[in-house]
Amino acid sequence: MTAPLLEVRNVSRFFGGVKANLDVTFDVETGMVLGLIGPNGAGKTTLFNCITGFFPPSRGEILFEGKRIDGLSPDKVCRLGMARTWQKVRPLAKLTVLDNAVVGALLRTKSVKDAREIAHAQLKVVGLATKDSTLAGTLPIGERKKLEVARVLATQPKMILLDEVMGGLNARESEDLIQLILDIKTSGLTQVVIEHDMKAIVRTCDRIVVLNSGEKLAEGTPQQIVNDPRVMTAYLGDSGGAKA
Ligand SMILES: Nc1ncnc2c1ncn2[C@@H]1O[C@H](COP(=O)(O)OP(=O)(O)OP(=O)(O)O)[C@@H](O)[C@H]1O
Ligand SMILES: [Mg+2]
The missing domain is CATH 1.10.8 (Helicase, Ruva Protein; domain 3)
Structure with a gap:
């Protein structure tokens, strides 16, 4: 059996007393679209920053194609085949x-x-x-x-990580981005997608990982996640909430 393209193993990232990520573990298989969701401040962007080398995890391991990459610089990680977008486009x-x-x-x-x-x-x-x-x-x-x-x-790249590419877009613009993610998926490129719009996530993703207060709350197929009462509770507890 081939190793997953990306393996996140017990990754934690602390900022002083803030546990932005705590013991997060999941795999991303080649060719899949993995959705990373969770309320504002759940630690999604921090996890992208750890994976793509913008800062090292405080604890844990990250493997890409079976090799440790945690602690490598962003340019080295990019050269290995991982590229990310920024939540604030610049x-x-x-x-x-x-x-x-x-x-x-x-x-x-x-x-x-x-x-x-x-x-x-x-x-x-x-x-x-x-x-x-x-x-x-x-x-x-x-x-x-x-x-x-x-x-x-x-x-x-071999994998792209998209941080809220639909954030701030109207319905028509979001639809374009959904189609783009689906086209890229057809091409076989692996994607990890952070998004708040649940409809977009359900339409594009094969699997979903839910973060809440830095920890992995749930993981499963879109169907499993939308039917998981813990996920709804996590969002309802957040003033922003998920767009259903
Ligand atoms: N560079 C940093 N220095 C200090 N604290 C940080 C830093 N980056 C993130 N944090 C804190 O880590 C926590 C997680 O933030 P993060 O940006 O990862 O959340 P997020 O899930 O991407 O949220 P959003 O949906 O609003 O983009 C927050 O409490 C945030 O204030
Ligand atoms: Mg973010």
Whole structure:
């Protein structure tokens, strides 16, 4: 049996007295879309930061393709094949859409010409191919989110981690992102998706991990999770709540 692509083993991350993650364990198999959900402050982004090397876990192990990666720098983790988007999108506003994606593509090639071709191909995947020469800072939020996805795809990853790519989008823009996640899934690329919109999560994910106050509260198929009373209680206890 092949090892899972990503293994998160008893990961904890503390900030002073705050237990942002506590003893979190789960696997991500190749080709799956795993949803990571939980109320505001549950520790979802912190877990992405630990997985992608932005800070090391306080305790625990993270394995990618069977090898320990906890403690590696973000650029090393990215080179191994994991790329993430940011909850607060921050494109290089004064660069064109194409050049933003080129920055991702330059991870694997020194040739600017090749990087442009890779970048353009990924802009096509996300539906921004006609916006190559637009300044990234002028894009509406829905297209900025798509550019974020193009930038991570341009690094030619084995896994992408999307942190609330639908956050702040209207229904039509969210629908575009749902379709994009489904298209990427069809291509076989593994995805971990943080999202508050339960409908979007149920439509896109094969499995869901629920975090609450830093700990894993539940894990299962979308059907198991939406029928789990503990999950509802966790959300109802949160002032933001899940969009059902
Ligand atoms: N760099 C940091 N320094 C100190 N505390 C932090 C830091 N990053 C996160 N935290 C704390 O860790 C906890 C988890 O935060 P995190 O951002 O991971 O939650 P989240 O599940 O992504 O929430 P949201 O849904 O609002 O994005 C919070 O209490 C937060 O204040
Ligand atoms: Mg977050």
